[in-house]
Amino acid sequence: xxxxxxxxxxxxxxxxxxxxxxxxxxxxxxxxxxxxxxxxxxxxxxxxxxxxxxxxxxxxxxxxxxxxxxxxxxxxxxxxxxxxxxxxxxxxxxxxxxxxxxxxxxxxxxxxxxxxxxxxxxxxxxxxxxxxxxxxxxxxxxxxxxxxxxxxxxxxxxxxxxxxxxxxxxxxxxxxxxxxxxxxxxxxxxxxxxxxxxxxxxxxxxxxxxxxxxxxxxxxxxxxxxxxxxxxxxxxxxxxxxxxxxxxxxxxxxxxxxxxxxxxxxxxxxxxxxxxxxxxxxxxxxxxxxxxxxxxxxxxxxxxxxxxxxxxxxxxxxxxxxxxxxxxxxxxxxxxxxxxxxxxxxxxxxxxxxxxxxxxxxxxxxxxxxxxxxxxxx
Numbered sequence: 059x060x061x062x063x064x065x066x067x068x069x070x071x072x073x074x075x076x077x078x079x080x081x082x083x084x085x086x087x088x089x090x091x092x093x094x095x096x097x098x099x100x101x102x103x104x105x106x107x108x109x110x111x112x113x114x115x116x117x118x119x120x121x122x123x124x125x126x127x128x129x130x131x132x133x134x135x136x137x138x139x140x141x142x143x144x145x146x147x148x149x150x151x152x153x154x155x156x157x158x159x160x161x162x163x164x165x166x167x168x169x170x171x172x173x174x175x176x177x178x179x180x181x182x183x184x185x186x187x188x189x190x191x192x193x194x195x196x197x198x199x200x201x202x203x204x205x206x207x208x209x210x211x212x213x214x215x216x217x218x219x220x221x222x223x224x225x226x227x228x229x230x231x232x233x234x235x236x237x238x239x240x241x242x243x244x245x246x247x248x249x250x251x252x253x254x255x256x257x258x259x260x261x262x263x264x265x266x267x268x269x270x271x272x273x274x275x276x277x278x279x280x281x282x283x284x285x286x287x288x289x290x291x292x293x294x295x296x297x298x299x300x301x302x303x304x305x306x307x308x309x310x311x312x313x314x315x316x317x318x319x320x321x322x323x324x325x326x327x328x329x330x331x332x333x334x335x336x337x338x339x340x341x342x343x344x345x346x347x348x349x350x351x352x353x354x355x356x357x358x359x360x361x362x363x364x365x366x367x368x369x370x371x372x373x374x375x376x377x378x379x380x381x382x383x384x385x386x387x388x389x390x391x392x393x394x395x396x397x398x399x400x401x402x403x404x405x406x407x408x409x410x411x412x413x414x415x416x417x418x419x420x421x422x423x424x425x426x427x428x429x430x431x432x433x434x435x436x
Contacts, residue, residue, distance in 0.1 A: 064097045065090075065141035065148035071116065076158045077128040081120040085155055088114045088139075096144055101153075103137035109153070116153070128157040129195040163195035164253040165244040171222070172242075172257045179230040180266035187214075190222045192244035192255065199248055205241035205256065214240050220247070232265040232321055234286070265321025271369040273315045273381045290381035293367075299390050302353035306385065313346040315369030315379060325372045331380065333365035339385075341367065348383070357387040393431040402426060 067090035075085055092099045092114055101109050101116075108126065110119045116139075120126050137153040168191045175188055192200050201219040204211050215227040224242070238261040245254035276288035293308040317324040328346040330339060338352045346369070354360045363385035370378035404416040404424035416424040 064094060065143055067091065068099075068139060068141050068149050068151045070151050071139065071153040071155070073116075073154075074156045074158050075118060075126070077126050077131075077160050078162060079118055079120070079126055081118060083118045084115050085109060085118055086116045086153075088116065090114065090141070098142040098145070100140050100142070101137055102140055103153070105135040105155075106137040108135050108155075109137060126157065127162075128159050129163060131157060133157055159196055161196050161198065161246070161249045161251050161253065165192040165194045165198075165200050165246065165255050167192045167242075167244060167255065167257045172259055174260045174262065176262045176264050177226075177230065178264045178266050179232040180268060181226055181230060183226050183229055185226060186223045187226045187261075188224050188259070190224065190242050190244070190257070190259075192222075194246065194253075196249075198246040198253075200244050201247045203243045203245070205243055208239060208241035208258070210235075210238040210240050210261075213238055230263050232263045233269060233318070236263050236321075237261070238263065265319050267319055267322060267324070267374065267377070269318025270377045271315045271326045271371060271379045272318045273313070273369060273379060275310055290379060292382045292384060294384045294386065296386045296388050297350060297354070298388050299357040300353040300355055302350055304350050306348045306350055308348075308383070313348065313367065313381070313383070315346070315381075317371060324374075326369045327372055329368050329370070331366040331368050333363060333383070338363070339365070350385070354387045357389060360387055362386050395428050395430040398427040398429065 069089055071086045071088075073086045075083065090099070091097075092111060099111060101111060108119055109116050111117075118126065133156060135153075135155040135157065139151040139153055140147060141149040141151075171189060171191045177187055181187060190202060192202075194200055199220065202216055202222045203219060204214055204216055204224070213226065213228045213230070215225050216223065217225060224240075230238075239258060240261070241256055241258050243254055243256045246252050272288055273290040275291055276286075277291050278286070279289050280287040291310055293311060293313050295306045295308045295311075297304070297306070313328070315326050315328070317326060327343045328341055329343065330341045336352070338350060338354065340349045340351050341347070342349075346367075348367075354363070363383075365383035365385065366380055367383050368378050368380050402424060404418050406414050406416055418424050
């Protein structure tokens with residue numbers, strides 16, 4: 059009968075206990091009477107400090123500073139129950155206690171998968187641009203989702219929630235947006251608590267060579283929140299008939315173009331495409347400066363020179379833009395303007411406002427007549 063055999067009444071202990079259990083919780087009940095006179099029972103072994111004996115009960119030994127955590131301690135606690143009779147070791151029994159898992163941990167993103175990224179604006183849509191990964195100490199399955207309220211959620215999607223693969227869903231454009239921010243959630247899939255965590259990922263958009271040179275200033279054709287479309291300005295200048303060996307001062311001016319990919323800022327060169335069949339003009343390839351080397355001697359035949367000039371990228375001449383240049387030829391100013399009278403007479407009434415008309419003695423407004431033979435119709 060149990061209790062009469064002293065140390066022989068002991069037994070190996072195989073039990074379970076939930077992590078985070080409170081101190082004093084019963085782990086196992088012994089068959090032996092641990093209070094028998096002359097018999098002494100003790101707990102030994104590597105995990106013995108997690109237990110204490112209370113008569114025939116083995117109880118859990120925890121505290122506020124010593125919480126039973128399966129993820130930290132491991133899945134099994136192992137100790138020994140030793141029995142002494144008259145201070146002589148008689149028996150040793152095994153104690154093996156499995157720690158049952160509780161869902162007490164939230165997912166945590168792996169640090170190397172949530173760092174800032176750089177993505178080229180030329181990256182095609184519908185390909186994986188980055189992959190996030192989270193782990194759960196409770197070994198729960200994780201699913202991923204994009205927070206649709208994050209600033210740039212529209213650019214990304216996750217087709218396979220358990221993969222962590224983030225796919226580009228909208229074309230990138232460095233010229234309209236250079237920095238994107240998206241929030242990714244990692245959530246437990248099959249637990250009652252559905253613990254989750256989130257991370258903000260910043261994506262820098264790398265400029266790609268997808269824009270053509272732009273003549274300045276921009277003649278705005280269309281603009282909204284995502285795009286800006288410019289047309290090339292028309293550069294104009296007036297020259298006098300016969301004038302030559304001069305640098306033309308255009309309006310707007312000077313003629314200047316920049317690479318449309320402002321993140322690359324490739325150098326551009328200039329050339330005259332058409333309109334200078336007589337070879338009167340010379341355009342500096344590097345600066346765009348235009349010089350009139352031979353004057354127009356017959357403005358009636360050539361009142362306006364219509365030119366087409368181009369600006370092209372030095373590293374890719376296939377990328378170019380064209381602008382119109384107008385050179386208006388004016389007549390030579392040979393005569394001074396002349397009044398039709400050497401002297402004019404008139405009067406104003408005293409006390410009138412400063413803006414009063416000057417009248418003649420015939421009660422008519424005083425009129426000044428000027429003629430210039432260079433402008434016969436003026």
